[in-house]
Amino acid sequence: MDKRVIFAVAGAGKTKTIIDKLSLEEKSLIVTYTDNNYSNLKQRVIKKFGYIPENTKIYTYFTFLYSFCYKPFLADRVKAKGIFWDMPSVETLKLARDKPSFYMTKHKLLYHNRIAKLFEQMKTNNDINSRLEKYFDNLFIDEIQDFGGHDFNFLKEITKANLNIMFVGDFFQHTFDTSTDGRTNQSLHKNYITYKKEFQKMGLTIDTESLNKSYRCSQTVCEFVNNNLKINIKSQRSDITNIINIENEEEVKMIFRNNSIIKLFFQKANTYDCYCINWGKSKGQDHYQDVCIVLNSTTLKHFKSSTLHELAPSTKNKLYVACTRCRGDLIFIDEKKIKSII
Numbered sequence: 001m002d003k004r005v006i007f008a009v010a011g012a013g014k015t016k017t018i019i020d021k022l023s024l025e026e027k028s029l030i031v032t033y034t035d036n037n038y039s040n041l042k043q044r045v046i047k048k049f050g051y052i053p054e055n056t057k058i059y060t061y062f063t064f065l066y067s068f069c070y071k072p073f074l075a076d077r078v079k080a081k082g083i084f085w086d087m088p089s090v091e092t093l094k095l096a097r098d099k100p101s102f103y104m105t106k107h108k109l110l111y112h113n114r115i116a117k118l119f120e121q122m123k124t125n126n127d128i129n130s131r132l133e134k135y136f137d138n139l140f141i142d143e144i145q146d147f148g149g150h151d152f153n154f155l156k157e158i159t160k161a162n163l164n165i166m167f168v169g170d171f172f173q174h175t176f177d178t179s180t181d182g183r184t185n186q187s188l189h190k191n192y193i194t195y196k197k198e199f200q201k202m203g204l205t206i207d208t209e210s211l212n213k214s215y216r217c218s219q220t221v222c223e224f225v226n227n228n229l230k231i232n233i234k235s236q237r238s239d240i241t242n243i244i245n246i247e248n249e250e251e252v253k254m255i256f257r258n259n260s261i262i263k264l265f266f267q268k269a270n271t272y273d274c275y276c277i278n279w280g281k282s283k284g285q286d287h288y289q290d291v292c293i294v295l296n297s298t299t300l301k302h303f304k305s306s307t308l309h310e311l312a313p314s315t316k317n318k319l320y321v322a323c324t325r326c327r328g329d330l331i332f333i334d335e336k337k338i339k340s341i342i
Helices: 014-021 037-049 061-078 089-094 112-120 123-137 147-157 190-199 221-231 249-257 297-304 313-323 333-342
Strands: 003-007 029-031 056-060 082-084 109-110 138-141 164-169 204-206 243-246 262-266 276-278 291-296 330-334
Touching: 014 037, 014 138, 014 164, 029 037, 029 061, 037 056, 037 061, 056 061, 061 109, 061 112, 082 112, 089 123, 089 276, 109 112, 112 123, 112 147, 112 276, 123 147, 164 330, 190 204, 221 243, 221 313, 243 249, 262 333, 291 313, 291 333, 297 333, 330 333
Parallel strands: 003 164, 003 204, 029 056, 029 138, 082 109, 138 164, 243 330, 262 276, 262 291, 291 330
Antiparallel strands: none
16 A cells, blocks of 8 residues: 655645546545645546546535544444534643533534544544545545644544555645644644654655646746745746736825735735735635735734744645746735725
């Protein structure tokens, strides 16, 4: 069995790598986290085969947890009625792990961040692995960097299954976890080197070379990311694009009203009447040409002083996601200048 994790850079072809592995002969399961990527994977499978073959299944992570893992083994015993998407209260951390109230609300909804822990408590991980082996030859999990808390421990259990396994992700696109719960894997994403070692402990082959160059981003954008965010990314391209800092009010107005250029805000993009989205929400998007990054007061300060690499890790990662949506020119604008014209 081939079991590996591929650490990729933005735009290097993570989805293509998975799609290329699919065939009509082998049974494959693809699991991903975001709805954007789920839709993208479905479209890419249809593009390859003309339809979604019976031997290829695509799940979002929590659909996989609930439908494939929970229902066959625990539905009759636990009798949950669905998933609760809000975080459980801090007080529930004091509850015993063998109590149903640790895993469910009073309305019998499973806390989303403790479903994987429930499998451990109920000793169903071996059953889940046997079910994976029965129905599939290959397991692909995308956006691996977003797995945290009990879900990361669940990944460790899945790797014991007797089938081909490939995890794919970009450590620096870690902008949120599938789950957090107290101190469970609290420091998992603090250091790239120690993060990779966690996969080595699972017995996976570590691949940092196959997807280390971006097809999406130009050499110019990659150099900007390298020099300013201190995140190592190379380009498959040799062409030069532009990094533009716009300060002129009339030019700001033109960019703001130009619906062919996406405006990416740190937060609260929905309060602006333009073609826009938040930095983190843009993850998985691959269709933008020129991209306008709107800098709030904190990121503008670091931008001007060339210290963007000193931003808080979650902010820096979201900015990395935003910058690497770009196929063409990368434009920067001060958010205050946008507010002044509207």
